[in-house]
Amino acid sequence: MRMPIVLEKKVKHMKKTKILKVEYLTRVEGEGAMFIKIEGEKVKEVKFNIFEPPRFFEAFLRGRNYYEAPDITARICGICPVAYQMSSIHAMENIFNTKLPNHLRELRRLLYCGEWIESHTLHIYMLHAPDFLGYDDAIELAKDHPQIVEKALKLKKIGNEIVNLIGGREIHPINVKVGGFYKMPSKKNMLELNEKLKWARDISIETIKLVSKFEFPDFEQDYHFVALRNENEYPFNEGRLVSNKGLDISIKEYEKYFFEEHVEHSNALHSFIKDKGNYFVGPLARFNLNFDNLTKTCKEIAKEVGINRNCKNPFQSIIVRSIENLFAIEEAMRIINNYDEKLEPNVNIKITAGVGMGCTEAPRGILYHRYKVDEKGIIIEAKIVPPTSQNQKTIEEDLRKFVIQNIHLNDEKLTWKLEQAIRNYDPCISCATHFLKLKIEKL
Amino acid sequence: MIKKPKVAVWKFASCDGCQLSLLDCEDELLALSEVIEIANFPEASRRFTKGPYDISLVEGSVTTAHDAERIHKVRKISKFLITIGACATAGGIQALKNFKNVNEFTKYVYANPAYISTLNKSTAIADHVKVDFELRGCPINKYQLLEVINAFLNGRKPNTPSHSVCIDCKTKGNICVVISENIPCLGPVTHSGCDALCPSYNRGCFGCFGPKETPNTSSLSKDLIYRGMSKENVVRFFRTFNAYADSFRKESEAHEKN
Numbered sequence: 001m002r003m004p005i006v007l008e009k010k011v012k013h014m015k016k017t018k019i020l021k022v023e024y025l026t027r028v029e030g031e032g033a034m035f036i037k038i039e040g041e042k043v044k045e046v047k048f049n050i051f052e053p054p055r056f057f058e059a060f061l062r063g064r065n066y067y068e069a070p071d072i073t074a075r076i077c078g079i080c081p082v083a084y085q086m087s088s089i090h091a092m093e094n095i096f097n098t099k100l101p102n103h104l105r106e107l108r109r110l111l112y113c114g115e116w117i118e119s120h121t122l123h124i125y126m127l128h129a130p131d132f133l134g135y136d137d138a139i140e141l142a143k144d145h146p147q148i149v150e151k152a153l154k155l156k157k158i159g160n161e162i163v164n165l166i167g168g169r170e171i172h173p174i175n176v177k178v179g180g181f182y183k184m185p186s187k188k189n190m191l192e193l194n195e196k197l198k199w200a201r202d203i204s205i206e207t208i209k210l211v212s213k214f215e216f217p218d219f220e221q222d223y224h225f226v227a228l229r230n231e232n233e234y235p236f237n238e239g240r241l242v243s244n245k246g247l248d249i250s251i252k253e254y255e256k257y258f259f260e261e262h263v264e265h266s267n268a269l270h271s272f273i274k275d276k277g278n279y280f281v282g283p284l285a286r287f288n289l290n291f292d293n294l295t296k297t298c299k300e301i302a303k304e305v306g307i308n309r310n311c312k313n314p315f316q317s318i319i320v321r322s323i324e325n326l327f328a329i330e331e332a333m334r335i336i337n338n339y340d341e342k343l344e345p346n347v348n349i350k351i352t353a354g355v356g357m358g359c360t361e362a363p364r365g366i367l368y369h370r371y372k373v374d375e376k377g378i379i380i381e382a383k384i385v386p387p388t389s390q391n392q393k394t395i396e397e398d399l400r401k402f403v404i405q406n407i408h409l410n411d412e413k414l415t416w417k418l419e420q421a422i423r424n425y426d427p428c429i430s431c432a433t434h435f436l437k438l439k440i441e442k443l
Numbered sequence: 444m445i446k447k448p449k450v451a452v453w454k455f456a457s458c459d460g461c462q463l464s465l466l467d468c469e470d471e472l473l474a475l476s477e478v479i480e481i482a483n484f485p486e487a488s489r490r491f492t493k494g495p496y497d498i499s500l501v502e503g504s505v506t507t508a509h510d511a512e513r514i515h516k517v518r519k520i521s522k523f524l525i526t527i528g529a530c531a532t533a534g535g536i537q538a539l540k541n542f543k544n545v546n547e548f549t550k551y552v553y554a555n556p557a558y559i560s561t562l563n564k565s566t567a568i569a570d571h572v573k574v575d576f577e578l579r580g581c582p583i584n585k586y587q588l589l590e591v592i593n594a595f596l597n598g599r600k601p602n603t604p605s606h607s608v609c610i611d612c613k614t615k616g617n618i619c620v621v622i623s624e625n626i627p628c629l630g631p632v633t634h635s636g637c638d639a640l641c642p643s644y645n646r647g648c649f650g651c652f653g654p655k656e657t658p659n660t661s662s663l664s665k666d667l668i669y670r671g672m673s674k675e676n677v678v679r680f681f682r683t684f685n686a687y688a689d690s691f692r693k694e695s696e697a698h699e700k701n
Contacts, residue, residue: 026486
């Protein structure tokens with residue numbers, strides 16, 4: 001039986017004015033809402049607001065030791081703690097001019113693969129797919145299709161097992177440090193994981209085929225995609241910041257091009273690119289800008305399901321996320337095969353005063369950190385720009401256009417569609433607050 | 444048909460990690476949904492079943508006036524209220540603002556501080572309403588969460604030991620990181636729950652599970668200082684995810700004054 005939906009919806013009918021709102025968005029991480037005001041055929045106001053309470057990380061990082069940054073910033077988000085740890089350690093290593101040997105660089109990539117698999121699988125099956133299939137959640141979906149949900153959970157678990165083995169635990173891993181890791185995981189445990197990854201590889205291919213058969217609204221936009229890019233590999237931890245509209249800068253130049261503004265309806269700061277406005281980060285941006293660096297299997301299956309490198313439909317992000325999942329699985333297998341447990345877990349750090357930046361690809365898109373530390377390694381300044389606040393303006397733009405395209409729908413259907421449009425971005429509100437309430441006002 | 448007990452999940456100021464632990468029970472989630480009705484869990488479902496609820500799992504700390512009121516509403520409609528994680532049991536990492544001037548913090552992070560509404564302190568749920576059980580950890584241990592839900596549904600006390608991380612290290616046969624490598628470790632005063640994770644990875648405990656029952660924090664501080672830690676670092680050591688838990692707070696304040 002379909003239970004009443006969780007969203008408190010208030011739809012006001014006035015003369016020609018209509019308000020659609022969702023006061024507590026669901027199947028997103030954190031607390032947000034939507035508010036849309038429509039007058040006749042015109043959308044007057046769109047707010048995707050974040051009422052997640054502010055937690056002031058950037059303020060209380062000041063006065064802490066440089067080595068505490070990965071453990072403290074992990075607590076910004078329980079879904080993507082690895083991303084926070086990676087961006088913070090790379091920023092610190094940038095200050096201290098620390099060079100990491102290739103085996104540690106690879107081990108960090110492997111840890112990130114685990115987080116992508118866990119986070120992407122959670123979003124594909126538990127947060128996004130129920131919208132396409134008309135279910136309230138994955139548990140309801142499991143009643144009709146138990147085998148799908150069982151496989152999904154098993155796939156998600158494998159991502160978590162990678163994070164567990166390398167990081168010590170799934171949520172807020174403890175094995176990451178500036179300069180490398182505390183301890184090298186055992187090769188034996190790694191090889192056990194590889195056996196499971198072979199199964200996961202097959203299931204991830206099944207997933208791509210399954211989700212590519214979903215019905216997608218005709219909604220292509222001229223987006224400004226931004227992602228990291230490297231010459232020869234799909235990005236995780238480093239690279240240049242590039243876009244489909246000519247941006248090509250080093251991470252050090254981020255703050256010359258990217259700015260944040262504080263708007264009244266949100267506890268998150270909105271990001272924009274100077275003279276260019278809103279932009280789009282995350283799987284779709286990465287895929288479009290780095291297609292050539294995907295594995296052969298990923299490229300072949302993308303072609304088979306009919307998705308190409310110029311995908312501009314955010315609803316199809318579920319396919320792209322599934323392709324990235326396959327990539328992360330194959331990449332994990334490659335790294336595990338080359339792994340040598342006898343190598344050193346970390347390198348020495350030479351503390352110096354200075355400023356450093358780190359930008360890595362969280363499952364939801366680029367995550368930028370900048371720190372200034374003194375000669376003792378004490379943090380004097382901190383700046384953190386999470387992916388969801390970078391997407392916030394683009395999400396509002398999507399809502400504005402999508403509501404007009406679907407204005408014929410009844411309020412309940414329209415509201416659900418609009419929620420789905422938000423979930424395309426896998427928003428992480430806990431991250432963005434330093435982010436989401438959905439209201440629609442139709443006039 | 445027997446009516447399934449209703450479980451609700453509520454979020455306050457937090458990182459969502461503790462409630463995610465429920466979705467991370469990949470092997471147990473579907474079995475769990477057979478015996479309980481997950482009646483309110485916005486992170487996972489659009490479905491919402493009205494209260495009252497048999498169990499409310501509360502994540503996060505109280506940091507806004509609105510949330511200080513909301514927690515009373517949650518208490519009213521819950522038979523058992525269980526807090527999960529360091530934010531809900533001790534105020535969390537965001538309680539670091541409790542030691543500072545919040546206006547200055549708001550100005551530092553936000554360009555227009557007037558848009559931000561926040562209380563001076565981040566506080567534990569038990570500071571506001573009666574709590575039936577506090578499950579520690581940053582994050583919680585998902586197996587302990589299943590144990591607590593199981594215990595409450597069966598009317599027994601949860602089996603979640605309150606001894607120190609030290610005891611777990613001994614049980615595991617870990618070599619002590621303090622004795623062997625002079626690595627600072629909060630293990631002697633920290634509540635069990637992680638299975639002595641950090642010392643098993645060659646690092647010192649940093650207190651994710653908060654103070655154990657009757658912790659001798661001053662004795663530990665003496666030893667930390669004896670082994671070469673500065674007072675400033677002793678203050679920082681006690682001030683992380685459980686900074687506002689009574690004994691950790693007092694210990695850090697003692698070293699700040701001197």
